[in-house]
Amino acid sequence: MPRLRAHSFSLSLDGYGAGPDQDLANPLGVRGPELMEWLFPTRVWQAMHGPADSGETGVDNAMAERGFAGIGAWILGRNMFGPVRGPWSDDAWKGWWGEEPPYHTPVFVLTHHPRASLTMAGGTVFHFVTEGIHAALEQARNAAGPLDVRVGGGVATVRQYLQAALIDELHLAVRPVLLGRGEPLFRDLDLPALGYACAECVPGERATHVTIRKQGR
Amino acid sequence: MPRLRAHSFSLSLDGYGAGPDQDLANPLGVRGPELMEWLFPTRVWQAMHGPADSGETGVDNAMAERGFAGIGAWILGRNMFGPVRGPWSDDAWKGWWGEEPPYHTPVFVLTHHPRASLTMAGGTVFHFVTEGIHAALEQARNAAGPLDVRVGGGVATVRQYLQAALIDELHLAVRPVLLGRGEPLFRDLDLPALGYACAECVPGERATHVTIRKQGR
Numbered sequence: 001m002p003r004l005r006a007h008s009f010s011l012s013l014d015g016y017g018a019g020p021d022q023d024l025a026n027p028l029g030v031r032g033p034e035l036m037e038w039l040f041p042t043r044v045w046q047a048m049h050g051p052a053d054s055g056e057t058g059v060d061n062a063m064a065e066r067g068f069a070g071i072g073a074w075i076l077g078r079n080m081f082g083p084v085r086g087p088w089s090d091d092a093w094k095g096w097w098g099e100e101p102p103y104h105t106p107v108f109v110l111t112h113h114p115r116a117s118l119t120m121a122g123g124t125v126f127h128f129v130t131e132g133i134h135a136a137l138e139q140a141r142n143a144a145g146p147l148d149v150r151v152g153g154g155v156a157t158v159r160q161y162l163q164a165a166l167i168d169e170l171h172l173a174v175r176p177v178l179l180g181r182g183e184p185l186f187r188d189l190d191l192p193a194l195g196y197a198c199a200e201c202v203p204g205e206r207a208t209h210v211t212i213r214k215q216g217r
Numbered sequence: 218m219p220r221l222r223a224h225s226f227s228l229s230l231d232g233y234g235a236g237p238d239q240d241l242a243n244p245l246g247v248r249g250p251e252l253m254e255w256l257f258p259t260r261v262w263q264a265m266h267g268p269a270d271s272g273e274t275g276v277d278n279a280m281a282e283r284g285f286a287g288i289g290a291w292i293l294g295r296n297m298f299g300p301v302r303g304p305w306s307d308d309a310w311k312g313w314w315g316e317e318p319p320y321h322t323p324v325f326v327l328t329h330h331p332r333a334s335l336t337m338a339g340g341t342v343f344h345f346v347t348e349g350i351h352a353a354l355e356q357a358r359n360a361a362g363p364l365d366v367r368v369g370g371g372v373a374t375v376r377q378y379l380q381a382a383l384i385d386e387l388h389l390a391v392r393p394v395l396l397g398r399g400e401p402l403f404r405d406l407d408l409p410a411l412g413y414a415c416a417e418c419v420p421g422e423r424a425t426h427v428t429i430r431k432q433g434r
Contacts, residue, residue, distance in 0.1 A: 013391070013415060013427055014403040015232045174230075174391075176418035176427050180407035186231040187404075190397035198230060201393035203420030210230055210393050 002144060003168035004137065006151040006158050007067025009185070010035035010173045010207070016182030017155035024083045027096075034177050038206035039064055048102045059204035060173075067171060072147025073140040074107040075133075077157030081109045081126070094118060095126065106143040108136045110157060133160050155183040165194045168214050173207035219361060220385035221354065223368040223375050224284025226402070227252035227390045227424070233399030234372035241300045244313075251394050255423035256281055265319045276421035280388060289364025290357040291324040292350075294374030298326045298343070311335060312343065323360040325353045327374060350377050372400040382411045385431050390424035 011017055012035055019029025026032065039045050044064040046055025055061070082093045095101055100121040108127050118126040129136040140149040151161055161167045172185075191197075191212065200211040228234055229252055236246025243249060256262050261281040263272030272278070299310045312318055317338040325344050335343040346353040357366040368378055378384045389402075408414075408429065417428040 013389075014406075014408065172230075174425075176415040178408045178413060178415055178429065180409040189231075191231065191395045192397040196395060198393040198395055201425070203425065208391075208418070208420065208425045212395065 012179040018183040020181040072144025229396040233396040235400040237398040289361025
């Protein structure tokens, strides 16, 4: 059965998946980009943002690469798609990624506000789902067919799918960074009680990569 | 100036320094010993509990070894010394470690209940401090002279010394284990605001070793 996977979820040593005070100027929160500093130098990231043959190979890159293998649809939380919080007053907003987003699959965006689907260059189609995480997953699974579905974030969305025990595999990139405040991943989430355990721990160049799996999947 | 150090503080991936439901049968809490599984096979640990030349060398061992270098006195929280919670009704209790504890220095035990000092074999002398963490540190510094003082734990004691920004160096051994519940280290502790930052991250055989330092020390 195709799986629901989350990858490259960057975490501070003290357990924050985003910094505090998230806003338009700081979509990842204050100091949030420090959590991603393992990803920026990788070939996977560089290829999305520049020439295909630039960027570092290595463990960090290999772990980032894994997250794109066998994915037939994505699910994104509202804030991952954009900073507009109210109803879709500004329908000109087409996500953070310009005309050709890096998904190349259907992408299901969780929101409270209906909006018509949005077809972008390169195969990405944004669909806006107002009926919650289960409906979004069902639509994404239908779209993905035999392939897996990837949850792209943010923290609240990943937490909701974990709390519902719907994520099969979660790859964390733990950075040796202290944030002190922000959006915690694990708080009040009893992952072993939900059936999760650590399956793998691999040191990378700029992060420690831990894979958490639902037991029996 | 001599420093206050904490070493080999074992932490689950989800941030717990001890498991839930700590009691006499589970002094580290349920599943707490899993946090320590990096330490048990090391030569440092084995030498304390058996023949001197048994146990593994390697990164885990080297990190555990560091914690004993240059230490002139220890501070322990009440539960680290023993399971007796009330007044010292049972003065026969001499700690978990038998007649020759592995400290070989003065050890200052935080407690609410006065008790006469206790001289053990091998140089360990337990002193019982009822005046709080600052008094214990002052007494430990006086005893250690030019050497450093080590906080041995448990979680609550390390948290108190961090909150007071008195710890200069904290070595964490992060285990790829999820506990789900237990005694969290970082909760409501804004370490960057207290002047702390990650200084080092080294992968070991069974844990990732992260050293946190007070800036400017």
